[in-house]
């Protein structure tokens with residue numbers, strides 16, 4: 152054992168401490184950027200069948216097409232709010248593939264694809280983007296509940312909600328977890344720390360994701376925090392925390408599956424930081440990424456995006472080809488066409504209804520305005 156003088160010296164060596172923090176979070180990686188498996192044991196541990204690979208690939212393609220179509224509709228003024236997802240398909244789709252219908256999804260505004268693959272019809276997602284009240288009804292086409300809360304706009308707030316739901320699931324001894332997504336920016340919010348800390352203290356059934364996509368609107372990751380890794384924030388709450396290559400679908404799935412198993416068996420939450428990148432604008436509301444980042448950086452990240460490596464690996468393994476991909480993309484787009492028609496056919500929300508749905512107890516002034524709007528048929 153080190154003598155007290157050596158220990159004291161080490162305690163006061165702040166440089167060393169910073170280095171230790173940096174070294175404490177190696178990145179979990181299984182399928183590299185070139186589409187090669189770098190760890191066969193981890194691949195085996197993920198236990199993904201050929202069908203699982205196809206399902207994850209299809210979910211990622213669905214997400215990419217939703218992104219493309221939503222962006223186009225937004226440009227035509229036919230969509231409401233949209234936060235692009237290109238580049239984050241592994242972080243969103245391979246992670247959510249590890250959860251069950253009974254698990255509770257706590258999404259942020261960028262996590263629409265995760266809700267859709269839980270059975271939420273796309274036409275409702277379109278209505279949500281338009282602020283229509285029917286976009287806040289989380290049921291499947293045939294009326295079954297979808298265990299998701301509405302996409303949270305207040306960054307980080309879903310972490311507190313997740314902690315509460317996770318504790319409820321534990322107390323009711325449910326075989327289910329709450330899984331929440333926020334971003335690198337969200338991980339600086341008070342709600343983030345409160346949620347992780349509370350869930351940790353009560354060993355609640357939660358899995359927390361920080362999708363580190365490099366930017367919080369225009370704020371780069373380097374300016375977000377001095378923490379060498381965002382995952383380090385989980386350690387302050389005593390929560391196992393890991394960093395994963397967020398563009399590697401196999402690593403993201405494996406991490407999520409292991410985290411869920413840990414949380415559901417009563418050990419408490421796990422925090423997963425997925426290292427990924429937002430390849431497009433923050434939202435379709437007028438953000439121009441070139442005002443705060445270089446095109447070269449964006450181009451470099453496009454080379455590392457998850458679909459490329461998954462396609463290469465699955466094609467090499469003989470379980471995927473361009474025909475399957477083209478057919479599936481056509482199928483998705485026909486489906487999206489139908490869903491747009493359904494959304495467009497829903498009668499427009501009146502302003503008075505919107506206000507009534509927003510305020511449980513309208514003030515006197517608001518009541519006057521509602522009456523006035525109604526008298527004008529608005």
Ligand SMILES: Cc1ncc(C[n+]2csc(CCOP(=O)(O)OP(=O)(O)O)c2C)c(N)n1
Pocket residue numbers: 261304305306333334335336337338340364366367368429433
């Ligand atoms: C509490 C709060 N503060 C500020 C905002 C404004 N805002 C919207 S998105 C955003 C950046 C969030 O970045 P990040 O958490 O990294 O997620 P990303 O958008 O990159 O997915 C901010 C500051 C907000 N929605 N909520």
